[in-house]
Amino acid sequence: MDSLDKDSGFRTPAEELEHLQNELAGIRSLLREATVKLAQIERHVRRAFPDAKPTKTAPAGKPQVCNAGEDKPSLVHETALELFETLRRVAESEGGDAVEKRLSELTMADVRFLSQELGLPSGTKLSRAKLNSGISGRLNESILLSRNINVTPSRAEQWAGPSSIDSGKDAGEAD
Amino acid sequence: MAGKSPKTIATINFKGGVGKTTVTWCLGDVVSDLSSNRVLIFDLDAQMSLTQAITLNEDTGYLESKFAKWYDNSIERKKTIFDALDQFTKPSPYFDFGVGFDFIYQITDRLHFVPSVEDLYWMELEVFDRDGVKDFIRRLLGKIANSPKLPEYDYVLFDCPPSFTLLSYSVLACCDLILIPVNPDFFASKGTNLILNTLRMRIEPHPLPHIGVFMNKTKTWGGAPTNESRFYMREIERVCTQAAEKQQVQAKFFKSWIPERVGVKRAITSGGVPAELVDPFKKLWKEAVDWIA
Numbered sequence: 001m002d003s004l005d006k007d008s009g010f011r012t013p014a015e016e017l018e019h020l021q022n023e024l025a026g027i028r029s030l031l032r033e034a035t036v037k038l039a040q041i042e043r044h045v046r047r048a049f050p051d052a053k054p055t056k057t058a059p060a061g062k063p064q065v066c067n068a069g070e071d072k073p074s075l076v077h078e079t080a081l082e083l084f085e086t087l088r089r090v091a092e093s094e095g096g097d098a099v100e101k102r103l104s105e106l107t108m109a110d111v112r113f114l115s116q117e118l119g120l121p122s123g124t125k126l127s128r129a130k131l132n133s134g135i136s137g138r139l140n141e142s143i144l145l146s147r148n149i150n151v152t153p154s155r156a157e158q159w160a161g162p163s164s165i166d167s168g169k170d171a172g173e174a175d
Numbered sequence: 176m177a178g179k180s181p182k183t184i185a186t187i188n189f190k191g192g193v194g195k196t197t198v199t200w201c202l203g204d205v206v207s208d209l210s211s212n213r214v215l216i217f218d219l220d221a222q223m224s225l226t227q228a229i230t231l232n233e234d235t236g237y238l239e240s241k242f243a244k245w246y247d248n249s250i251e252r253k254k255t256i257f258d259a260l261d262q263f264t265k266p267s268p269y270f271d272f273g274v275g276f277d278f279i280y281q282i283t284d285r286l287h288f289v290p291s292v293e294d295l296y297w298m299e300l301e302v303f304d305r306d307g308v309k310d311f312i313r314r315l316l317g318k319i320a321n322s323p324k325l326p327e328y329d330y331v332l333f334d335c336p337p338s339f340t341l342l343s344y345s346v347l348a349c350c351d352l353i354l355i356p357v358n359p360d361f362f363a364s365k366g367t368n369l370i371l372n373t374l375r376m377r378i379e380p381h382p383l384p385h386i387g388v389f390m391n392k393t394k395t396w397g398g399a400p401t402n403e404s405r406f407y408m409r410e411i412e413r414v415c416t417q418a419a420e421k422q423q424v425q426a427k428f429f430k431s432w433i434p435e436r437v438g439v440k441r442a443i444t445s446g447g448v449p450a451e452l453v454d455p456f457k458k459l460w461k462e463a464v465d466w467i468a
Contacts, residue, residue, distance in 0.1 A: 008461035010210050046450040048209060081409075119403025138406065141361050145410045146417060148372040 016048045073113035080117040084138075091139045099139060103132045111135070180320055181215070181328040182467060183350040185384075187335040187343060190366040193356045194391040196224045197439055199334040201448045202463075205456045207286035208447070212329040215279065215287045215319070217256070219346065220336040221295035228443035229288065245280055246290060254278045257294040260342070263311045270314050275324040287328070298341060308341045309381070313349040339377065347374070348381040351467045356391035356433075357411055359404040367411055371418035371426050385467050388415055389429040389459060400432060408432070427466055431459040 011019065023041050075083065091099050103111060111131045116122040120134040186199045199216060207214040218225040230242055249255055254277045262272040280288045312333075319325055333350065335343045347353060353374075357364050367388055375383050390408050394401045400408065412428035419426045433456065438449045448456060 008210075008457065008464070009212070010457055016209075043446060044208070047448065047453045050450040050453060117402055119401055119406045142410050142413075145361070145364055145368060146414055148368050 011048075013049065020045065020048075071107060071109050073109040074107070075110050075113045075117075077117060080114050083114060084118065084142075087135070088139055088142055091136075092143060096136060099136060100132065103135060181316070181331045182352075182464070183316065183331045183333070183346075184352045184354055184463065184467075185333040185335050185343075185346045185350040186354045186356065187347070187370070188355050188357065188363075188366050189337055189339070189369060190363050191337040193358050193363050193366075194433075194439075195337070195356060196220070196228070196334050197442060198354070198356050198391060198433070199332050200225060200228070200443045201439070201452065201456050202460055203286055203330075203332050204442070204447050205453055206330065206460055207283060209453070209457070211285075213285045213287070213326055215289065215328045215331045217289045217331065217333045217346075218291035219256070219295070219333055219340075219342045220291055221293060221298075222336065223291040223293065225334050225443065226290040229282065229290070231444045242280060249277055249280075249290075250292070252277055255292045255294075256289055257292045257298065259315060260298065260308070260311055263314065264307060270318070272315075272318070274315070274318045274322050279319075279325065287326075295340075295342065309345050309348045312342070312345040316349070344377070347378055347384065350384050352463060353384050353386045354463060355386065355388045357388060357407070358392045359390060359394055359401075359407040361407075364407050364411055364414075368414050368418075371414060371424055372422055375422055375424060383424050386415075386424060386426040387429050387463050387466050388426065389462075390432040392435040393432045395434045404432075429459065429462045429466075431455065431462045433459065 020041060023037065023044075026037070087099055087102060090102055106114070108128060111128060112122045112124075112126075115126075115131045115134055118135065118138045120131070120138065122131065184202075186195045188195055196218075203214045203216045206212050216225070226246075230246070259272045259274075259278070263270050278289065280290065282288050316331065319328070319331075333346045335346060353370075355367060355370060357367055371386065374386075388411055390400070390404065390411070393404045395404070408428070415426040415428040418424050433452065436449060436452060439452060442448050442452075
């Protein structure tokens, strides 16, 4: 946090402490104002030094997936993402059937691992068909998120002329 | 006031519910409270979420009387953002609208606020000179920067509505950074593509500002984003990279992310940004400011 504070212009913990001491000195003058101010400062301290008090932390690590009775996956995080990129290209160029074929060539452990890496349910009770369906869904989402269809030409294109726009319908209407 | 131009950051996403208002508020709160920067926040959404949140005080359950009185006075004296726009669109050679603390509310010493009004709902119907509106925010900021009654702001943050209104047009035509919060789900992510790929043609001939996209409401496990959140982070980063290549937009997917916390919704109405979210917002701010430096 120190390096972040120095780089970003936020006060350092030492400056923060000095700031708070100044605030505390000021509130002695008026009791009513001090009560309000003190509450503000307490809040400020909690925010400026979030690590100062013990906080409940969730158990570290990723959720364990029971792979009992299965081989270990050959994929790791990086290769799983590479495989997803490959499947994405296959989905775009060859369609869903080709993706299904590629997925059927993977071991069950690898399909389960890929599902897990994509944030899909990957419990041992899930069938291969359901896992494949989830992965296909993620592929579809990925493709749709990047797809963009503009029917309106930009102003620059409008100024450049109508050559890039299909004028067949317009011609028909003009007749 | 020296008339230094503040850096301007607009939070926008055409999808509702992604956390635009909360993010705008939390950034303003953290930066003004934990640094020496002075921040001005505009609520440009006719739904008035930010304005209402500041009005409400959950600690007492009553309306915060100081702001409520100031707001009534502001409406009565025709010193709202709507009145400023109304004055700007009148056929006059001058933009005759004085800006002072009857137009800007002081939440704290370094956090100031321009509230919204419901009239903005109907603005689209009443304004005929749409092209004339595009310079409104630029001219208004110029007035604020040159007003002797007002302090020098380091940053101006805009909470934009979840649609492309005349006011958002005016903001996007002059801001330094468009900040787009997204969420780890398909529908909240889809809007990024729409904005990145179509904004240029809507803003032309104005130059497109820098665009920063980041994951808000990130689902976590053990303090790190879940695999599902990571999936959407990778996909949105892909969208940003593609848009940067194809559309020549200065779009970047930020590494900073804000975790999902139920308590953050109460940040505006009571207590400010929760302690555990201060550091994520500081990191997000640093990345945003570095991007437009």
